[in-house]
Amino acid sequence: QQQVKQSPQSLIVQKGGIPIINCAYENTAFDYFPWYQQFPGKGPALLIAIRPDVSEKKEGRFTISFNKSAKQFSLHIMDSQPGDSATYFCAASKTGANNLFFGTGTRLTVIP
C-alpha cells in the first residue's frame, strides 16, 4: 500500500510558469514532510522540508504548502527555469523512525 500518493506523474511547463506537485498521506503520525529533487544520473537530494506546525514554508523559489486537516501537501516552484527540470519526490516520516515513505515521483520539464 502506497503510504504517500503523488501526482501528477509528469508535468511540462513553460519557463516562468509555476508547476505544482501534490501529495497526500494517510498516516496521521507522520510529522516530517520533505521534498527531494533528482537529476538524471544522480541520487535524490533534499530540496525543502516542512513540519505540520506551519502551513507554508518558502526557500527561494520553492514553497511547500501544507494542509493538515486534508492530509495533503504540495510543492510550488515560482518562476520555473529549465534548470529545474528534474524528478521530484515527496516523502513523509515520523520523528524517530528515520525511514521515509516516498511518493512515486513527478518528472518536471521546464521548456525554455
Place this chain on the structure above:
Amino acid sequence: DARVTQTPRHKVTEMGQEVTMRCQPILGHNTVFWYRQTMMQGLELLAYFRNRAPLDDSGMPKDRFSAEMPDATLATLKIQPSEPRDSAVYFCASGLQGGKGTQYFGPGTRLTVL
C-alpha cells in the same frame, strides 16, 4: 564535503552471477538505507540499518538479496544469483537518528543483468 559514496557506479553482469554493491555512509551517520529505483516501481526501500543492526529488510527478496554492515564505514548489498529483473539503480543513503530525518543519497549503482 561529506557525501555518501557507492561503488561500483555501473555493473553489467550475466544472469546467475553474484553482484556486490558497496556503500560508504557519511562519517558519523548511524542509519543506512538501501533503495532500488526502477521506472515501473519508483523508489523502493529494500533495507535499513541503525547502528549497524538491520532494522527492516522486508522490502528485500530474502532468497537472493542480503545486506550487511561489516563496520560503521561500509554497507554492502549482495545479490546471488542475479536475475534480469534485478536490473535497476541501487541507492544507498545515510542519516542521523534523532536528527531532522534527512537522508543523504549516494550517486547510485546502475546494475544491468543480461
